[in-house]
Amino acid sequence: MRAVDRKRLEKLLKEEERKFFNEHPKSYQHFQRALQSMQGGVPMLWMIRWAGTFPIFVQEAKGAHFIDVDGRSYIDFCLGDTGAMAGHAPEATLEAINNQSAKGITHMLPTEDAIWVGEELQRRFGLRYWQFTLSATDANRFSIRMARHITRRPKILVFNYCYHGSVDETFISLDDEGTPVSRIGNLGPPVNPTETTKVIEFNDIPALETSLAAKDVAVVLAEPVMTNVGIIHPDQGYHEELREITRRTGTLLIIDETHTLCTSPGGYTGKFGLKPDFLVCGKSLAGGIPVGVYGFTQEVADAFWSKIDIDQSDVGGIGGTLAGNALSIAAMRATLEKVLTQEMYTRCEKLADQYEQGVQNTINSFDLPWIVKRLGFRVEYWFRQTPPRNGGEANRAVDSDLDRFMHLWALNRGILMTPFHNMALISADTKEADVNYHTEIFREGIQALFGKS
Numbered sequence: 001m002r003a004v005d006r007k008r009l010e011k012l013l014k015e016e017e018r019k020f021f022n023e024h025p026k027s028y029q030h031f032q033r034a035l036q037s038m039q040g041g042v043p044m045l046w047m048i049r050w051a052g053t054f055p056i057f058v059q060e061a062k063g064a065h066f067i068d069v070d071g072r073s074y075i076d077f078c079l080g081d082t083g084a085m086a087g088h089a090p091e092a093t094l095e096a097i098n099n100q101s102a103k104g105i106t107h108m109l110p111t112e113d114a115i116w117v118g119e120e121l122q123r124r125f126g127l128r129y130w131q132f133t134l135s136a137t138d139a140n141r142f143s144i145r146m147a148r149h150i151t152r153r154p155k156i157l158v159f160n161y162c163y164h165g166s167v168d169e170t171f172i173s174l175d176d177e178g179t180p181v182s183r184i185g186n187l188g189p190p191v192n193p194t195e196t197t198k199v200i201e202f203n204d205i206p207a208l209e210t211s212l213a214a215k216d217v218a219v220v221l222a223e224p225v226m227t228n229v230g231i232i233h234p235d236q237g238y239h240e241e242l243r244e245i246t247r248r249t250g251t252l253l254i255i256d257e258t259h260t261l262c263t264s265p266g267g268y269t270g271k272f273g274l275k276p277d278f279l280v281c282g283k284s285l286a287g288g289i290p291v292g293v294y295g296f297t298q299e300v301a302d303a304f305w306s307k308i309d310i311d312q313s314d315v316g317g318i319g320g321t322l323a324g325n326a327l328s329i330a331a332m333r334a335t336l337e338k339v340l341t342q343e344m345y346t347r348c349e350k351l352a353d354q355y356e357q358g359v360q361n362t363i364n365s366f367d368l369p370w371i372v373k374r375l376g377f378r379v380e381y382w383f384r385q386t387p388p389r390n391g392g393e394a395n396r397a398v399d400s401d402l403d404r405f406m407h408l409w410a411l412n413r414g415i416l417m418t419p420f421h422n423m424a425l426i427s428a429d430t431k432e433a434d435v436n437y438h439t440e441i442f443r444e445g446i447q448a449l450f451g452k453s
Contacts, residue, residue, distance in 0.1 A: 002368055002450055009401055012448060016408040020052045023412065026069040030057040050419055051407035061088035063429030066416075075434045077424035078416045082259055085284035086339040087429035093287030096334035097327065106325035113333045114324060117293075120336050124266040125257075125279050127295035132324035136258040136282025137165025139292035140221065142318045143278040144169065146296070147219035147252040149316075150303045157211055157220045157251075159202040161391025163228030164221055164256050165282075169197045174392060201390035202226055203235045208242065212249040219252040219278075224268035227259040229394040230421050231373040231380055233387070239274055252300070254278040258292075261285075262376035262425065265342055286331035287339065293332075339428055348377035348426040351435055355379050355424060358439030365453040366446050380423035409445040410438070 021028065031054040034041035040048045047055050056068045064087060067073050079085055086093065100113075118130045133139045144156055144167070156169050164170045171186040172193035180199045182192055198217060200207040211217065224239065226232035246253045255276040257267035261284055264271040269279060277300050282292035296304075308316070356379045360372045369385045383402055388394040398421075407417050415438055417424060424438070447453070 002366060004399075004402060004449065006401075009405055009449065013401065013405050013408070016405065016412055017053060019412050020408060023072065024052070024054075024056055024068070024070050027056045028054055030069060031055065051404055051411050056411075063087045063089075064427045064431065064434060072414065074411075074414050074416050075430075075437060076416050076427070077430075077438065078418045079425050079427050080283070080288065081418055082261070082425060083283040084288050085262065085425060085427055086287045086335050087427045088288070090287045090335065090339045090428065092334045092338035093289070093331050096330045097289065100327050100330035103326070105327045106322055108321060110324065111326050111329060113326070113329045117329055117333050117336065120333075121293060121295055124336075125269055125281075125295055126266070127276070127279050128298045129301050130293055130295045132329065133282075133292035133294065134290045134320060134323055134328070135165060136256065136280055136292040137167055138320065138323070139280040139282060139294035140164045140167045140170075140254065140256060143254050143280055143294045143296070144219060144221065145317050146300070146304055147254070147278070149307055150300065151218040151250065151252065153216050153218035153251075155196060155198055155217045157198045157200065157208075157217045159222060159226065159391060160199055161229040161395050162221075162223065162226065164223075164280075165258075167221075169193055170221065172197045172199045174199060174201070201392055202232055203238055203389045205238070205241050205245075208245055212245055212251050215249055215251075217249075217251050219254055220246055221254045221256065223256050223258075223260060224272075224274060225260050225263075225375050226391060226394075227375070227378070227423075229391045230382060230388065230397075230423070231375050231378065232390065232394060233373075233375075235389065239272070243275055252277040254280060257281045258283055259378070260375065261340075262348075262378045264376065265340060265345055284340070285335060286328050287335040289328050289331040291328040291332055344428045345377070348428070348430070351426045351430055351432065352377035352379050354432065355426065355435045355438065358435065359442060362439065362443045362446055366450055367453075368446070368450075377426040378423060379426075380418075380421060382422070405449070406445060409448070410441055413441045413444075415441055 031041045039045060042048055042055060059067050059069050064076055065073060066076055121130045158170050160174045162170055168190055171183045172180055173183040175181050180194050182189060198211045200211055253276045255269055255274055257269060257279060258281055260268040261281055277297055279295045285291050356372055356374055359381050363370045371382050373380050382397060383399045384397045388397060406422055410417055
């Protein structure tokens, strides 16, 4: 098994940084101008973490590709971190956007499209009732509020190194001794999340039993497969245990499918028959138009209605004047009906097979102690020999310098990967040639780093 030569890695990184700077003069000029009006020179501060010493500025995007302001073309395997899973500017979604925008964008009143979408979400995910937001973050927030209101319990439970948008309660982690602490980088929390949240490792049934035994947890918030710290699959039988324990302790369960929708048209829930009390999704449902949804069971609906005064429904911390607006609903209907179809999933799975095999073959040929993980048509490689079972193990496997090199090597050769980990997502418009090109560039990067296989 080969180890990374750190001096060689440092040298290659500097070479790639110079290449990036030399080949993106207009993006650099845009960045210098942007520094005068936007903090960090970007619309959202996390955008400064892209590979390179400054972000590339996009000129236009279509399908699985985009062009930057320097005229350079890229294959997009990031796809807005799932937001553009349907491809950039899908035709069916564009047509719906154009038609609806001419008839009004937001009314604070429902449209017939909303009924169609609600019925389709019922069919895909199996939950009875649905509500709309502008992000999965809000959908999670509102579901948590409903759960607390129903159970009259103060706390929630999440998993170490989870990600559920910018929900305040979820920015909690376990330190090296296993003690819950406010997560590093948690900016100005309204209260210390240890007051609102319990945190345990994924796949740890004894910890789940212990944490829920006190019956002070209103709801467990979980991705069915962890994705933000890399793809971490549940152990066999884990979801059955999770559901049994939550029911036995009177704890509600939210399944967040925002990233795991790549598993099937009904997400991981639809494919494997999970039975959550709430289900949350966002990002990709409307082809890039901001939208989120949350669904819940008949039992949750009955319990909620019994504890709500309809005259106070507009001041309860659930809602938003633009939530469920006509434009986002029209975009969601078109995307669900005509883009995120079973046919698309079947095609994308085949391309993901090809992508996975290309990466795995390269790893094998260079005898590297790395692995490849897969979820639907989401694929990633890890710099470790065994799959992590939880967020703590995954976080300890992070190699920031090696990550940065692999990302920058790909970016300098026209491939955009998902930032912060080595993940690729296949879109409705990704082609076989795109996948083959990634395999070629991946192999060349490994050869530059390690020499010949």
